[in-house]
Amino acid sequence: MAKEVTNRAENYSQWYNDLALKADLAEQSAVRGCMVIKPYGYAIWEKMQSTLDAMFKRTGVQNAYFPLFIPKSFFSREAEHVAGFAKECAVVTHHRLMNDPEGKGVIVDPDARLEEELIVRPTSETIIWSTYKNWITSWRDLPVLCNQWCNVVRWEMRTRLFLRTAEFLWQEGHTAHATSQEAEAKANEMVNVYADFARNVMALPVIIGHKSPNERFAGALDTLTIEAMMQDGKALQAGTSHFLGQNFAKSFDVQFTNKEGKQEYVWATSWGVSTRLMGALIMAHGDDNGLVLPPKLAPIQVVMVPIYKTDEERSAVLDKFAVLKAELEAQGHSVRIDDRDTLRPGFKFAEWELKGVPVRLAMGARDLASGTVEIARRDTLEKTTVPIEGLGARIIALLDDIQQNIYDKALAFRNANIRKCDSWEEFKTEIQKGGFLLCHWDGTAETEQKIKDETKATIRCIPMDSVVCEEEGTDIYSGKPSHRRVVFAISY
């Protein structure tokens, strides 16, 4: 095999890096903490984007674009938001370079200092709400439902490809509503859009829930989250949707005249997912041979590898492949014929396995003679020889089956790694084994913090969609009464 991948069991973290790098998804750039997203990785992100974008638009959301820069003073406006976001960020202080008078390249022109520093957006609530002030005067202007696809920067000390990078790509939706109820409903609708996308497109079984107050977005009254379990048993927060109340409306004085002619502050939500989803995709489904991509996100769904000794054999096989490719493409599937002449079939097999292509076909002279083809599925690594007759329909059914199977496998893994835990001693041991622990919690930030300090575990969410959690009990740590279990885990 061309590129060795570390075994998960041996070194999970290295396995992850190997997949990201060797499957050509991304790499570190010359700029500390900033990644380059390579064409193969970006093609997956584009599929995520276009699917999500269509889902957003079906809920009435429109795209727009707001400035990259935010005046420093905006971060002083919303008190909690400052604490949460105005810390590690990129600060623009000057607007000009000049030639070094000593001839050593270029230097910052000291005369070109900005009057007010600009912050590269870590998130855009402040600049967007300063804009909404101009857009909203009456109840007729509401709701405003905007989303933007953009880059954001949060200065991170320790970075990992996709999971934590100084610059990342994301979408951020920002909506404005006349009532609290409507805003809450929107925040809820969007977290459900994320869950739908995670489950049905990414094949990622996620738990929807509320964040505890400690873990809320800075400035939010409620944060809804989807939490996924990675193969090492850690949790990964895959998307969040915030009910922001009137906090930003008050900070930026966004009021509207209601139907009764009275002035009221506007109600807000914001919600986002990022290139972090790429990390989730790698870690949820990958195996020791490389990526395993759900067909709905695979840039190449079917790869065809010809096996031949002579030019005649080669062209006969390639002709067959071309017909099949046209048939599959006509039905919206993406196909690559790997006709590279300088590489052996075994090398190609390993490469496409590493890249997670769901279905691989191999065909040689003997297959041609017998009217068959070898078909390999990436998720189970099973190979079967099947008739060429009816192959198009078979492949299309197989892609559906793979999509479902990848989800089922991840779901079975997650379910096998969720367990109830009712004693503090047990918790301290069990949490180190990975997985989600369903435990009683007394609802206080104090207890949550103590558990975090002692075990690194946090409350990932207070599940919304899981009735089993509603029961009386006592807090695992404090022993105080509790009315429901919550999800504890160590997280990315």
Added chain:
Amino acid sequence: MAKEVTNRAENYSQWYNDLALKADLAEQSAVRGCMVIKPYGYAIWEKMQSTLDAMFKRTGVQNAYFPLFIPKSFFSREAEHVAGFAKECAVVTHHRLMNDPEGKGVIVDPDARLEEELIVRPTSETIIWSTYKNWITSWRDLPVLCNQWCNVVRWEMRTRLFLRTAEFLWQEGHTAHATSQEAEAKANEMVNVYADFARNVMALPVIIGHKSPNERFAGALDTLTIEAMMQDGKALQAGTSHFLGQNFAKSFDVQFTNKEGKQEYVWATSWGVSTRLMGALIMAHGDDNGLVLPPKLAPIQVVMVPIYKTDEERSAVLDKFAVLKAELEAQGHSVRIDDRDTLRPGFKFAEWELKGVPVRLAMGARDLASGTVEIARRDTLEKTTVPIEGLGARIIALLDDIQQNIYDKALAFRNANIRKCDSWEEFKTEIQKGGFLLCHWDGTAETEQKIKDETKATIRCIPMDSVVCEEEGTDIYSGKPSHRRVVFAISY
């Protein structure tokens, strides 16, 4: 009418701003020189993006993403590039804010100074070629054909919505090739993609040509351009494609082993179009009633306005519209039924005219009775009453006709405003009238500069596709011999 638009004849510049603002395309933000692209404007940009993206991909180009930031030292590498781009740009010097010890909001943490300043990309040749160094070692790795859709920042003193903003959105393609010929062919292919897009999607008749050496991109051996004429007779550079030779490969030491086993520097191109195209769209086609959008870029292609006195009439008309809407949408057309109950039809007509919607239908009780509908086309403002029978097919044909007519009109305008000019005295008068002047030029930067100093006119391009320019003559300014005419104009 709700929003008055300044007449073009009265104040062209104000007319442009009125259209951008009042048609809800964009507005200035709280950050100097940075615009907010509003949902209606962004929807047009999205259509431009998706069309161009598909065109790029058909030529084998893949998308990728490179960092927002560029280390300052990279700008010292390519000497000409420094001079051209390393001047007015946003410089990040710090990575942290902190609470002001005196309690006045937040300040920049003086301890969080970066070791090396980072520049917000004004264009990405340097960071991309530093990346390509890792991707390219052999002829087998070539060509590399990447594009990215992103934001860039060039600090501008005087800004105008879309035409010149500190931050703007664009795409930048960066390709790497084994031979000079292949790179030149790619630069040529891409300028032709731009011309195709401009003509057939934007309805913009453009002239393809080479830039004079003075007007080339910093670091390019050749810059190809498409130049469009706006309604005030000024030229607008709508897209450029650069043959970069081996300049960036040499600056970043990107070599490959050729088929003969020898090390060679890689050959490069880059090419881009930006949200400036939105400005071109406004200025090329708009009229005194507002935007005129080519159907291929209109977010709403058909708007339907019901005319009614009673609820019964209203619902009868809306029912008819719903059927027609479904028919048009099934064929991929975008339709809006304007059922807002609080606005008069006349107000709605004016609003959709301002927003440039190509086709407007109005239907009332009398139309229902007679089986007719009033159909208005935005480009000519003509209204006709036609049978409802067969309306879907009629509208689809009309959209094609409007697309063609907008192009034809712009082409006729441009052709009427291109003229030959053979005397310097005449030139000085004629150039002030606007339009393109076809003149002989001696090929020297010196003459070009003098003409610019005296008249503000520049050589927009040395046309590639216009055989009429190939003729012997004498330079309009210097009187020296010349072998072809070039296009002079005052430009945006």
